[in-house]
Amino acid sequence: xxxxxxxxxxxxxxxxxxxxxxxxxxxxxRSDWYNxxxxxxxxxxxxxxxxxxxxxxxxxxxKFEEGGSMKGHYFHQDLYVAxxxxxxxxxxxxxxxxxxxxxxxxxxxYRSIELIDIRPIQSVVKNIHxxxxxLMKLPEDLIDYCDSISSLHAIEHFxxxxxxxxxxxxxxxxxxxxxxxILKAGGTFYFSVPIGPQRIEFNAHRVFSVKYLIxxxxxxxxxxxxxxxxxKGDFFENVELTDxxxxxxxxxxxxxxxxxxxxx
Numbered sequence: 001x002x003x004x005x006x007x008x009x010x011x012x013x014x015x016x017x018x019x020x021x022x023x024x025x026x027x028x029x030r031s032d033w034y035n036x037x038x039x040x041x042x043x044x045x046x047x048x049x050x051x052x053x054x055x056x057x058x059x060x061x062x063k064f065e066e067g068g069s070m071k072g073h074y075f076h077q078d079l080y081v082a083x084x085x086x087x088x089x090x091x092x093x094x095x096x097x098x099x100x101x102x103x104x105x106x107x108x109x110y111r112s113i114e115l116i117d118i119r120p121i122q123s124v125v126k127n128i129h130x131x132x133x134x135l136m137k138l139p140e141d142l143i144d145y146c147d148s149i150s151s152l153h154a155i156e157h158f159x160x161x162x163x164x165x166x167x168x169x170x171x172x173x174x175x176x177x178x179x180x181x182i183l184k185a186g187g188t189f190y191f192s193v194p195i196g197p198q199r200i201e202f203n204a205h206r207v208f209s210v211k212y213l214i215x216x217x218x219x220x221x222x223x224x225x226x227x228x229x230x231x232k233g234d235f236f237e238n239v240e241l242t243d244x245x246x247x248x249x250x251x252x253x254x255x256x257x258x259x260x261x262x263x264x
Contacts, residue, residue, distance in 0.1 A: 085111075112127045118135075146182060155176060159174075195249055210245075220263060223241075
């Protein structure tokens with residue numbers, strides 16, 4: 001039942017409605033404290049003209065939540081991989097499609113990073129060098145281009161059309177093959193995708209089984225380390241990939257597998 005409700009809420013979110021937050025905001029006690037606080041503030045204001053009231057803008061849930069969230073796929077992978085790149089200090093680092101307001105900004109705070117995405121980016125930011133390209137088609141000037149490359153929570157989208165890319169059932173394989181060609185021998189590939197029972201949830205993403213990932217990645221890479229974020233949003237660093245963990249997807253239905261790979 002919980003899984004069904006979670007899926008339904010994910011469906012609503014795709015149309016801009018967070019059903020979970022909406023239902024919480026409807027609770028009577030939340031509107032009661034809002035109205036009580038408003039009356040108290042109006043009373044304290046009295047005849048003072050420094051700040052007049054504008055349109056009401058009720059925020060009814062923040063008071064009952066934690067001061068910040070330090071969970072989830074993006075929070076953990078972005079921080080973790082940025083830390084690894086800082087320690088590795090590669091000559092040239094290139095990223096494919098990772099989150100700009102997370103991983104990219106983390107890395108740009110201490111070094112230069114190049115970014116490729118299929119969609120345009122108009123902003124100009126120090127240490128971030130952007131190029132628009134479809135990585136299912138490899139530009140020739142990128143062959144043997146860098147000694148360090150990343151693609152975090154991006155490859156699962158290739159070929160599903162979500163970001164304006166052409167529909168291509170094998171788009172993820174083309175992207176991985178092209179990334180392999182971009183990276184110099186001995187270079188490092190930081191890679192993450194959703195893990196769990198293998199499936200396409202069109203047009204949001206693919207979810208990969210751990211075994212399938214190991215099979216396709218091992219052709220050209222040595223797996224240096226594996227970490228993951230589970231369904232609860234908790235992070236597990238440098239996990240040994242035993243047969244049991246591989247077969248059970250580490251207990252994940254929609255987790256995030258994070259590979260550090262060395263090109264053979």
